[in-house]
Amino acid sequence: MEISNVTKKRIKEYLAEDKRFDGRKPFDFRDIKIEFGVSKNAEGSAKVTMGNTVVVAGVKIETAEPYTDHEEEGTLITTAELLPLSSPRFESGPPSIESIELARIIDRGIRESGFIDFHKLCIKKGEKVFGILLDIFSLNDDGNLLDAAGIAAISALKVAKMPKYDEKEDVISYGEFTSKGLPITEKTPLAMTFHKIGNKIIIDPTREEEETSEARITLALFKNKDKKDGVMITASQKGNDATFKIEELEEIFEKAKEKFKELNETIEEQVK
Amino acid sequence: MTYTKRYDGRKHDEMRQMEAKINVVKNADGSAMFKFGDTIALAVVYGPKILHPQHMQNPRKGILRVNYDMLSFSVPERKKPGPSRRSQEVSKVTEWALNSVVDLESYPNTVVDVHIMILQANAGTRCAGINAAALALASAGIPMKEMISAVAVGKIDETLIVDLIKEEEDYEDGEGATDIPIAFLAKSGEVALFQLDGRITPAELKEVVKIGRKACKEIYEVQKKALKHMEEK
Numbered sequence: 001m002e003i004s005n006v007t008k009k010r011i012k013e014y015l016a017e018d019k020r021f022d023g024r025k026p027f028d029f030r031d032i033k034i035e036f037g038v039s040k041n042a043e044g045s046a047k048v049t050m051g052n053t054v055v056v057a058g059v060k061i062e063t064a065e066p067y068t069d070h071e072e073e074g075t076l077i078t079t080a081e082l083l084p085l086s087s088p089r090f091e092s093g094p095p096s097i098e099s100i101e102l103a104r105i106i107d108r109g110i111r112e113s114g115f116i117d118f119h120k121l122c123i124k125k126g127e128k129v130f131g132i133l134l135d136i137f138s139l140n141d142d143g144n145l146l147d148a149a150g151i152a153a154i155s156a157l158k159v160a161k162m163p164k165y166d167e168k169e170d171v172i173s174y175g176e177f178t179s180k181g182l183p184i185t186e187k188t189p190l191a192m193t194f195h196k197i198g199n200k201i202i203i204d205p206t207r208e209e210e211e212t213s214e215a216r217i218t219l220a221l222f223k224n225k226d227k228k229d230g231v232m233i234t235a236s237q238k239g240n241d242a243t244f245k246i247e248e249l250e251e252i253f254e255k256a257k258e259k260f261k262e263l264n265e266t267i268e269e270q271v272k
Numbered sequence: 273m274t275y276t277k278r279y280d281g282r283k284h285d286e287m288r289q290m291e292a293k294i295n296v297v298k299n300a301d302g303s304a305m306f307k308f309g310d311t312i313a314l315a316v317v318y319g320p321k322i323l324h325p326q327h328m329q330n331p332r333k334g335i336l337r338v339n340y341d342m343l344s345f346s347v348p349e350r351k352k353p354g355p356s357r358r359s360q361e362v363s364k365v366t367e368w369a370l371n372s373v374v375d376l377e378s379y380p381n382t383v384v385d386v387h388i389m390i391l392q393a394n395a396g397t398r399c400a401g402i403n404a405a406a407l408a409l410a411s412a413g414i415p416m417k418e419m420i421s422a423v424a425v426g427k428i429d430e431t432l433i434v435d436l437i438k439e440e441e442d443y444e445d446g447e448g449a450t451d452i453p454i455a456f457l458a459k460s461g462e463v464a465l466f467q468l469d470g471r472i473t474p475a476e477l478k479e480v481v482k483i484g485r486k487a488c489k490e491i492y493e494v495q496k497k498a499l500k501h502m503e504e505k
Contacts, residue, residue: 097364100357108469217466229473236452236468241371243462246481253474 044160064131074121302412
């Protein structure tokens with residue numbers, strides 16, 4: 001169902017007093033729950049619930065040809081499907097720009113942070129490497145699919161186990177897993193999206209809030225103890241028609257640092 | 273080795289030679305070419321025209337539709353013609369950026385088509401595309417709240433620079449390369465496009481915004497000059 005103008009107006013009036021319909025403050029996340037084992041047949045899979053938003057991500061591993069400019073590195077392909085079953089606003093058909101954008105931002109965060117040591121996925125230089133296929137699906141959309149998808153993606157990658165691989169025969173025995181995980185590092189990227197509604201900035205919007213949002217900016221961060229800030233930003237993207245003031249961006253960069261620590265703790269508690 | 277001296281000898285805050293020209297495609301309602309050194313973008317505007325199919329029309333205002341693409345031979349390794357995931361994303365972020373300045377309330381049920389084509393690429397293509405598109409829109413007489421200018425700011429290893437070339441984008445030593453395309457509205461200085469790819473601290477990012485703002489003021493001057501010298505059709 002479409003969000004009515006009167007609801008949007010009410011959301012803005014509430015936010016003017018730093019209030020939200022569900023009682024949260026502007027920079028509060030909803031409760032985050034991470035579960036595993038969506039499918040036994042995936043090398044790794046995770047389901048993330050944030051309020052009423054539910055997203056699943058799964059990892060499959062195959063052998064692939066490396067890219068010509070990165071002959072000794074494994075590959076990563078990220079896709080996202082916003083399933084019609086998760087919201088009346090999604091329709092079946094070719095990937096929408098919304099799903100392409102979501103997958104690309106998450107892909108960039110994972111790739112650029114150094115979360116995966118792609119060199120360790122090389123089987124034979126220039127000829128054969130392990131390719132990671134990371135697929136994300138929405139199961140229920142109540143806003144902020146991107147941040148939920150980011151958590152689901154890194155959770156699935158963290159718990160993934162390499163399948164049994166016979167190098168001589170060059171066959172993967174799907175369904176038989178080794179005890180070895182993917183070569184992941186400490187640099188876990190986490191995506192956080194900030195929304196501008198009127199003069200207020202909020203995070204983790206519900207669907208109603210997202211509909212009211214005039215502009216958004218996603219930042220993917222990872223921990224870096226060598227830096228004074230303690231974190232680095234590894235991917236970012238602004239979306240929608242409205243603009244951000246320079247001061248608003250500066251506030252968002254600072255806030256992201258603070259929220260990252262909190263979000264990272266929540267995830268570390270649940271992903272062992 | 274830290275990256276201090278740039279490959280092409282420019283200063284850290286020095287832009288490549290810019291060039292802007294209006295009215296380069298005669299059929300169009302507005303058109304422009306914008307160059308950052310070897311990067312050449314062509315932008316062409318058709319409209320406002322009645323939008324078909326009818327159910328896509330907005331009875332309250334006209335809509336803007338942006339299509340960004342690259343010529344197959346604009347890059348060293350041939351690009352397969354037709355839309356890719358990348359080009360679709362660039363089209364969308366460009367559309368958002370341009371939407372922040374155009375005002376199509378006087379043209380309900382219409383569409384303004386903006387076609388951006390990269391003729392020759394050496395990094396910064398989406399920014400060159402936005403600069404050209406802003407000029408094409410202005411030359412087509414589309415109502416605009418203000419001008420918009422875009423530039424790529426980068427961090428190469430630990431050095432902040434402006435208007436990257438491809439070799440800088442591909443830098444892999446030290447902290448590698450971070451690419452941050454950013455667009456500002458000329459007068460209000462608000463940020464209409466922001467993307468990032470790489471590794472950078474929040475403190476450095478604040479500096480990036482300042483560098484981008486300064487560069488966009490220079491770009492705005494080039495755009496203004498081109499509009500002043502606009503030939504009569």
